[in-house]
Amino acid sequence: MSARSVEAAARGLPHTLYGVSLLHQGRVIGMGRIIGDGGCFFTVVDIAVAPQHQGRGLGKRIMTTLDAWLRANAPVSSVVSLVADGDARHLYAQYGFVESAPYAVNMEYRVGPASS
Ligand SMILES: CC(C)(COP(=O)(O)OP(=O)(O)OC[C@H]1O[C@@H](n2cnc3c(N)ncnc32)[C@H](O)[C@@H]1OP(=O)(O)O)[C@@H](O)C(=O)NCCC(=O)NCCS
Structure with a gap:
């Protein structure tokens, strides 16, 4: 997973359809989110487990x-997708x-800083 700017995270996170956080001793050690239009398209993003907690089923x-959540909320004909890293x-x-x-195939580009 690559870093996002504070502005990108602040704008994006409130638009999460459904998200989970795993807590251990008050700290987030894992997360995952679903984003999308709620009808036709759903995308699974930000799946991560802290390195020291990986490999234990989290x-x-x-x-x-x-x-x-998807089985309960994604209507027939909707598409659920994700980009799998490695x-x-x-x-x-x-x-x-x-x-x-x-x-x-997945196609993308990343927005860089505006050039002046
Ligand atoms: C990918 C990630 C979320 C998996 O979390 P985890 O807690 O280590 O996974 P689990 O212990 O629950 O294992 C999940 C299953 O997937 C398999 N798996 C997970 N990572 C794997 C890997 N690198 N290679 C092969 N199998 C893997 C496991 O074998 C397990 O299946 P099994 O129980 O049938 O053997 C974690 O490795 C991670 O955060 N990686 C860095 C961030 C990242 O790459 N996120 C994915 C972005 S697409």
Whole structure:
């Protein structure tokens, strides 16, 4: 996961459809969010577990919670997508996600600072 600006986070987080945070001794050690239009498109983003807590089933716990929300709230014909970084695809495959390539590939660009 790459860093976001404070402005980007402050604008984006309130538009979360559904999100989970895992707390340990009062500190957030894991998170995951669903964003989208609430009808046609849902996107799973920001799945992360703190390095010292990885490999103990917490990523699955986050995904199981998001998956339950999607099953209750995503209407028939809607599309649920995500971008899997590296080997995290093995986690998402357990929740029904399949690779869309080669018929579709993720395309993106990142907004940089305005040049003057
Ligand atoms: C990806 C991430 C959230 C997984 O969290 P985690 O708590 O370590 O995962 P879990 O312990 O719940 O394991 C989840 C399952 O996915 C599999 N898995 C997770 N990461 C894997 C990896 N790197 N390679 C292979 N399998 C992996 C595990 O084997 C496990 O399946 P199993 O129980 O059937 O063996 C965590 O590694 C992370 O935060 N990584 C850095 C941020 C990141 O890359 N996020 C994903 C952005 S798309």
